[in-house]
Amino acid sequence: MSVTFAQGFQAAGVVAGISSHHGKRDLAVVVNQGPLDVVAGVFTPNRFCAAPVQWSRKAVQDGHLRGVVVNSGGANACTGQAGLEQSTQTAQELARLLEADAHSVAVASTGLIGELLPLDHVLRGVDDAFEHLDDGEQAGSDAAHAIMTTDTKVKTVEIQGSGFRVGGMVKGSGMIAPQLATMICILTTDAVVTPAQAQQALHQGTQTSFNRIDVDGCMSTNDTVILLASGASEVTPDIEEFNQAVAEACASLAHQIVGDGEGSSHDVDMTVIGASDERAALACARAVASSNLMKCAIAGNDPNWGRVISSIGTVPESIAPYDPNKVSVDINGIRVCDGGKPGQDRSLVDMTPRHVDIVINLHAGESQGTIWTDDLTHEYVRINSDYES
Amino acid sequence: MSVTFAQGFQAAGVVAGISSHHGKRDLAVVVNQGPLDVVAGVFTPNRFCAAPVQWSRKAVQDGHLRGVVVNSGGANACTGQAGLEQSTQTAQELARLLEADAHSVAVASTGLIGELLPLDHVLRGVDDAFEHLDDGEQAGSDAAHAIMTTDTKVKTVEIQGSGFRVGGMVKGSGMIAPQLATMICILTTDAVVTPAQAQQALHQGTQTSFNRIDVDGCMSTNDTVILLASGASEVTPDIEEFNQAVAEACASLAHQIVGDGEGSSHDVDMTVIGASDERAALACARAVASSNLMKCAIAGNDPNWGRVISSIGTVPESIAPYDPNKVSVDINGIRVCDGGKPGQDRSLVDMTPRHVDIVINLHAGESQGTIWTDDLTHEYVRINSDYES
Incomplete structure (x- = not known):
């Protein structure tokens, strides 16, 4: 179910031809259909943060976001101004389709550092994913598959709260670190929360989950955790319960990352x-x-x-x-x-x-x-x- | 030549039956025959420092030492009061043979943590090594072999100064760390130096060598570097040249450790x-x-x-x-x-x-x-x- 477990979200995962693995799904889109468009984000503290991180950190700053584009097959890190331009154009493409401002779209990328993305493939992938957006189980699963790199298992979570839901997907197995990881995590909830509440829940949730795993002590240039809230359940949750649900989702995904630690046997x-x-x-x-x-x-x-x-x-x-x-x-x-x-x-x-x-x-x-x-x-x-x- | 390259030193390396590898030389003795009995030491900062480190830190404190016993096949670390008693008895045995005070003998151990040594084997090994003490090339080589554990190569150094010499041996390949290592290094010199000069040279030398290698980021409970000065050359060296020679010896041995990093290919x-x-x-x-x-x-x-x-x-x-x-x-x-x-x-x-x-x-x-x-x-x-x- 992944990101489509919560109401108000559509997703898709498509083969855009970015990954060197022929035929692998490598681009995911998640769209918040509202009524709210609340967002919170936590990003890598690495000083060489990638272009998509630079873009998305600004995009989520006002607490509102309509959608996210995630690609595997290339990190778009250490790519200078040209890389930033690629992240901008990717966001602009989904924003155009959503009839929204570019800054209401976040972008996340994962893969090899130091190479630009094949931008035409990315943009066509965004168009294709937009065509395939759906709120069903398969769409959530396709998106979760599209963000995988060296992951051997798809990693998703579904938490049922009192009248609200939290769903999510994560990629990450190697390069997992004291402070986040080469990890991209998209969480969705249909609870009615404010941007400040979402940010507080996400901050606490990552502190006791992704920041507590250590696969190989490395810290990525691209780590991104985004929580989207649609308010579609029309339930204003008890804030403690909400924080707890987000923390549980984060902890489950973090454990799945460790369980999929590259080549691990324990x-x-x-x-x-x-x-x-x-x-x-x-x-x-x-x-x-x-x-x-x-x-x-x-x-x-x-x-x-x-x-x-x-x-x-x-x-x-x-x-x-x-x-x-x-x-x-x-x-x-x-x-x-x-x-x-x-x-x-x-x-x-x-x-x-x-x-x-x-x-x-x-x-x-x-x-x-x-x-x-x-x-x-x-x-x-x-x-x-x-x-x- | 190893520790017998400098004048005034005798060494031996014998099969004491401490190591689980049948027939491996596993106990070395190095004795300073003077006329000086100057010593300097640098030890692990690990808070669980092993019994021999606790003993030897005190033994070198007054700047004078007659001999060192080094065993492989067991670290005598995390062994409590019983372990400290073993290091004491080991030092006492060589001191008895040298007709010296127990505190004029240092002890170093390497191997598995958390197990006591077979003390009777150690003491008989000290006696046997004392019998075989010699200032020749073979004795230095035997000693260097006896301190090896997972090392694949014997590691020794010889530096010729202006009228004085510095020789040495080291063991270490895995567990090599930002701050020293599971590393035991015995350096000898026939230069005429004071304890303060020896300590200064050793401190500088380790800073720019053993403290600059990183094989796997681990720091051992047993790291020990000891410099013995016999004064047998009767040459009082230029202090800059002496520091340089000690630093060169340390750097050579540190490079040899990295070159023998466990299973490394680069x-x-x-x-x-x-x-x-x-x-x-x-x-x-x-x-x-x-x-x-x-x-x-x-x-x-x-x-x-x-x-x-x-x-x-x-x-x-x-x-x-x-x-x-x-x-x-x-x-x-x-x-x-x-x-x-x-x-x-x-x-x-x-x-x-x-x-x-x-x-x-x-x-x-x-x-x-x-x-x-x-x-x-x-x-x-x-x-x-x-x-x-």
Whole structure:
């Protein structure tokens, strides 16, 4: 169902001939049919943000947007003025069809950095997608397929609230990072909300989802999360429930990204408890989650808690105060490290399930935080060394 | 020649039965025969520093040391009071043989974290090594072999100064990090220097060598660099020349570590020029050098400058001010990115040589810095997922 689960939205995903994979759907359009045209957006903090990000950041600024064009097959990043011109013309094309201002259309692109898009293909793709716009299940699915790159699975979400709905789609598997990812996420809702409410919900939702995943510690030039609200349900939601629904949608999509981490064989919940504050917990969890040695150990079904300990030992005391002689580590429920020393026998740990739970107790306070990551496999290297060559 | 290149040193490397690899030399002893017994040390900043590091940090504190015991086959890290007791007894054993105080002996260990050493094997190994102490070439080579773990090559250095010598050995290939590494380095010199001079030379030397390599961004619990000075040449060196010789020895060994990076197929010099200051240059170089995506691209002979750009884009402006529209990237001499946009055709880049030169010009100042790293290959994953299992 994806973006068409909420009322008031039409979508399409078409083969525009942008991707080098012949016959792959590579351009999606999502249109908000109202009555509201509320929007909120969160974008990459990367200083080399791509042309579509530069365009869309401005487009969503006034809190109103009619539609989004997303293409795979090219990131349109590091393409200078010519790239910005391409994003502008893409937005203008959909705006023309919608009889709207260009700034009421956002654009997102994903793929190789440093190359311009085949603009004529993009523009024809927009026209074609516009022809095929539909509010049905198939249209939502086509759009979700069209934004995929190295993704091996289509990733969508549907949340039913009290009289309102939140739907969405995301692409992303490699290059997923402490701060967003090569990730494009379009969320839709038919709740009646203001731009400020939408922005608040999206900000909170991304903080506890996309900003908590770490596949390979890289941060993309093109990360984009957009939430469109149509008001078509005519329901003004309880704002807590609305925030919760958006956060749930984000968390579901973030988990799907980790589950589709390039070539991964395990999903890992890296949880730090007993921290002095949440920042300390997350800093320690991130340090372990970004350790290649740890990720390789997990790929080899090895409950190597020494690599957990080495990693949290690199976090400065000023950020995460703790006493190394009090730290414990549980892997899949077995306390392999207790008080900074060996605990139960590591051979008791069953590493065969796909899901791995690592819980680190700093014994330094009451706060906690979790980072979701995956393991580092041969397959990751294969995918990312063969991406272009 | 390794540690026996300088006059006044004896060494040995023996099979003590600590390593799980049957018949591998796994214990080395280096003894300073004077007339001086000067020492300097640099140790891991990891907060879970291993028992031998805790012991040795104190042992070198007064600037004097008679000998060092190094074992592979076990890190003696996260082993609590019992581990500290093992390091103490190991030092005491060599001290007894040297008729010296226990605090005039340092200890270093490398291998798996979280397990105690087979102490009887270690102590018998110290006795055996003491019996075999010799100042010849073979003894230096044996010692260098005994400290190896996943290293595929023995790593030694010999620097001839004006009337004095610096020799050394190092182990380390995986887990090599922004701040030192699972790296144990023993340097020897026959120059006449004070403890303060030795410490100054070693501090400078490590800053521009071991602290500038990044194989996988991990920082070990056991990193140890020790410089012993015997004064046996009776030459009081020009202090600049001495610092330079120690720095050269460190740089050579650091390069050898990168060249032996676990399973690597390329060595990479990641150089940032045109930076506002050295800190900015190194922050940008480290950001790229620690990118798994970049490392995979290089393994695939792919001059993917988009991944260079993405990585420097993650460095905050407060640390490295630059204008994204002015940045250029040269890979093996080809300017693939110019002014933040595509430059020469990437197909012009020859990625077949083992050595890869990446030069990033921020056009924001006159400072520069280089980080040495390697690529991320299938072989890295294999070595590090099979290490224990």
